[in-house]
Amino acid sequence: MINMFEVNETNHMISEENLDVRTITMGISLMDCIDADLDRVNQKIYDKITGLAKNLVKTGDEIAGEFGVPVVNKRISVTPIALVGGAACKTPEDFVTIAKTLDRVAHEVGVNFIGGYSALVSKGMTHADELLIRSIPQALAATGNVCSSVNVGSTKTGINMDAVKLMGEIIKETAEATKDDSCMGCAKLVVFCNAPDDNPFMAGAFHGVTEADAIINVGVSGPGVVKHALEKVRGQNFEVLCETIKKTAFKVTRVGQLVAQEASKRLGVPFGIIDLSLAPTPLIGDSVAEILEEIGLERVGAPGTTAALALLNDQVKKGGVMASSYVGGLSGAFIPVSEDQGMIDAVNAGALCLEKLEAMTCVCSVGLDMIAIPGDTSAATIAGITADEMAIGMINQKTTAVRLIPVIGKGVGETVEFGGLLGYAPIMPVNNFSCEKFINRTGRIPAPIHSFKN
């Protein structure tokens, strides 16, 4: 039988260490909404999502109440809209109408984000893919809750450099289109290599074409819990350190598994995966950077950071996979700058630069995330940074992503404020030596030799 010590430990994690379920994300296939008539596409999308997700928020809140663990976000991911709208949309503006429909649906069912305004172009772009990508700046400026992502490369296909170049321009245009709102559009736009089909976390969530009609994916969190557990083993050897992280990750993931099972049962929607990510928030004590510092770094960015992060990421996975049979999504430690107070402090202290962050993305679960850069950074430079990050993903057979925010009208040393979970970010310097000639070559980077496994 459960004893008082165990009950207190769990409740302490929730009340003092910010243990929560970060998101219940319902993945919804919109393949059956495809139609040649744009109005009918929009109507079908509206009907399908409101039908399936009408109880999502209520159910999430009920589960949170009954188990006493916060379920912070309730979200929806949909089939990449480039596929859904391809038959009906003849212009970027046509795609924007779908974005507006998604936004309306999000308001209607009460979710705070809806992801999947996406295109998968890792080898080539269809006409519809290109129209969608070109509509992104307008779509993100015209909506509040829609998230967009573009997959421009994979280990199997190589990197579509035409898409990388285009995304450099689109990121700039999105920043420009939302400059009166802290360039917020760019905070909702991710460029991926090896994007997972079942990621529950925004802004990169979409419902892959290999998925069922509807599924429930759950993203857990709990950097504060790991940090707190590590405080108790300060100075001990790596074996003890790793054991502690694993045990903690196990406990955190089990809570996610419980919530996922309950949500799936109550909503009548099959359970997909648990995403084991350590996702920080701007709250004090909810930071991945603080874990790395607890492991033994004065500041994130100090020598040893990449090794510490590699260790953390691996132990989180080892603990988590024991706790759930279906682990997927991104599953690892996130290192967004603006959403993590410890990361912000490290940047302000001069300990952490873009190049070190790039190195860290080789071993963490995602990539260059929520990084503010000067507004006058060229599209080619943004494309170059993106290409580097995509190459890391392609060669290492892992997901990598880029979510950069060129802050229009601001430069290094200034700060941009996004508010809420997105936090604020100091603008970081970028290496401005030109890569234009590299980016202007057309075509794609071939798949690496180790992708030929057949």
Place this chain on the structure above:
Amino acid sequence: MKRTIITVVGKDTVGIIARTCNYLAEVNVNIEDISQTIVQGFFNMMMIVDTSKCTKPFAELSEELKTLGENIGVTIQCQHEDIFDMMHRI
């Protein structure tokens, strides 16, 4: 049968157990186990209860216990047992 864990934490005072148990009796909740300690003047109690015949829905039970706690000056929380089982038992 779904078992529920009720935890009561706060500064020790007269009648915490009495008032909590009275309320639970009123709403037909059966108490299966109680453990309780006082550490440095702080009252700490855990009850395992059966809510299957409770006259109120869970959300209401939870809310009323919370209010009762506020009246006594302690924190009362009410959670399904599953969360603790999942976390601490393989």
